Each structure stands twice: as C-alpha cells, then as structure tokens.
Amino acid sequence: MGRAPCCDKANVKKGPWSPEEDEKLKEYIEKYGTGGNWIALPQKAGLKRCGKSCRLRWLNYLRPNIKHGEFSDDEDRIICSLFASIGSRWSIIAAQLPGRTDNDIKNYWNTKLKKKLIGIIPQSQRKPHQSNFSSMFQTCSSSSSPPSSFKGSTSSYYHPDGSSTGPESISFSSSLLSSSCSTSANSLLHQTQDSFVGHMETYQVNKDNLLLFGGEASCSSSDGSCNNPINHGKEAEFEFGRGTNMNCFYNGVEETQKLILSNGGSLRGWTEKQNGPWGENPLDYGFEEIKQLISTSSCNNFLFDENKTGERVVYY
DNA sequence: AACGGTTCCAACCGCGGGCTA
C-alpha cells in the first residue's frame, strides 16, 4: 500500500517556475519564514504548487548565498574525496561545500566529474569490483607512521544465524587520526555513515576529545550517532562506516568524535549491511571502481592505500 | 537551415525516517 500523495496533484502546477512564482515564494519566505511546514506554505503564499516543489525551489535556487556556475578545483577535490569516502551522500557532500546544493553536486558529478575521472585511466588498469572491509576507511598518502592505537582487536564476530567466530584482529588505516591527513581530507572527516553496524565493548573519551576504543565507557548508536557516550562501563552498540568520525550526543548536543581503535579495544559483531552503499554500484561504475579512479586521478591527494588497511571482510 | 544526437540541469518522484497524537 503506497502512501497518500502529499498534495492534490490535479490542482498543482508542475514544471519550470516562472519569475512571478519565484518572487512570490521568495517574498513570502523572507517575510514569514517557512513556518516549519512546507505543505501549508504554497497556499499561504498564494502559489499553486506542491509544498515539496516549493521547498526544492527555495533550497536549490532561491535561498540566499546559493553559488551557481563552475566548480573550482578545490571543490572537485572535495567532491572526489567525499564520494570515495562516503559514496553518493549528496547532502553530506553539499554540507562541506558552502553555497552548493546537493542537487547541484549530484548533477555535476553525474554529468561531468565522473566522466572526467573515467577518462583518466584506461579500462585495462581498472580493478574488478570488490567489497573490502578496509574500504570503509580512507587513508592519506601523507600520513606519518601510525601510532599504536591504530590496531584494534575483535573478540568475536557474529552471524545472522547467531553463530560467532573470533577472536580476529583488524588493523585500521592511519587516516583514523585526522592529524595525519591533509587539510582537505580533514574537511570530509565529518559525517558517520551507516553501512557497518557493530558492537563496541568499551571506549573512552580522552583529553583531546577523541573516542578511544578499548577504554571504559559506552556508546549506543543506530544511525551513526551514539547516545550518552559518557556513561562508562557498558558495551557500546554502534553503527558507522567510511567516515572516520562518529557523531555523538552529549545532553542532546551533537558533537563529532574522532574514532580511534586502540590496542586491546574490542570490536565484535561486524556485519556489512546488504544493499548498503558499498554493496552495490552507486553509479554505472562501482563504488570501488570509482574510488580507484579517484585514487589514480588528479584527486590523488586523497589516496586510498589498501596496503595500509585491514583486510578483514565480514559478510553475511 | 534543418535535423538528429548528446549534454546538462531543474524539477519530479518515491521512499525512509522522525515526530506526534
């Protein structure tokens, strides 16, 4: 059973916006704001448009400080590295590029940037698709030697049938420490992804506000954030992906935490979500393939060095 | 100039998730 339509489709205008409609919408929002209700807005503003259409028009075109036109090399690099890091999460990528909208970036990627990358290396040099645990972490070519806290260990893995294996060890790439990454790479170390779920036995927050796994604390997450991480002594449910940070909430205030697995830190229950952004091709070219293209292209400030990362792959 | 193919981007669509009653 499908959901009810958001508006009366027979009585709403579709297609390109006229300057008059733009003016009406802009004027209304500048005067009254959105009121937190896009569905009711078009009627109040005297527009025969769907609320979603109004929202899109405002966000992608009318709102102040929207940047149109050519993307700079820096923006290209950020998009490349973020795509390699988190896939087609356009809203997250857009958040790193002031003035750009997710739609803009999506279009730019699909029409230009991807082709640019694909044109860079010949087909014969491209690897077949693969899904690799290590791909969840970005590495930096400029990194210094990794500190001891780069290695984590798992107490066990569990499977959908309830069985478990282990212990196993996982080593993580040096990019887990943002200090070893380039400035541009740092800018993308922001958003946690949701394609790996797991269970962290313990962690702690050190004086530098870094989350150190292997200490005493707890973290709970189902969406890439963890709640009440300050509570100690409990195991932590978490979910995170290719980002290196976890978004946590302290008394309702979101903070981004850098994620470091320390020696003795305990991970268990790694599962890779089926049909997640890493399990399927985000575009005609697979994520891994695009990533490889990026790693061998002009975006190579953000190299993915598979040799420095763990090789453990856990599948259903 | 005319035509057909391609590119680009604004806009649409459906879905998932959060919120609330």
Added chain:
DNA sequence: TTAGCCCGCGGTTGGAACCGT
C-alpha cells in the same frame, strides 16, 4: 504500539540548449 503526517534524501526524468553533420 500504531497510524498518519511531514521532511529530507537520492534516483530519475523531461526538455531546453548545444553540437556536429
């Protein structure tokens, strides 16, 4: 707990603009 509502996201599409012949 559940159902309804809305928002925001990512994928897709339609058509205008552009380009080559």
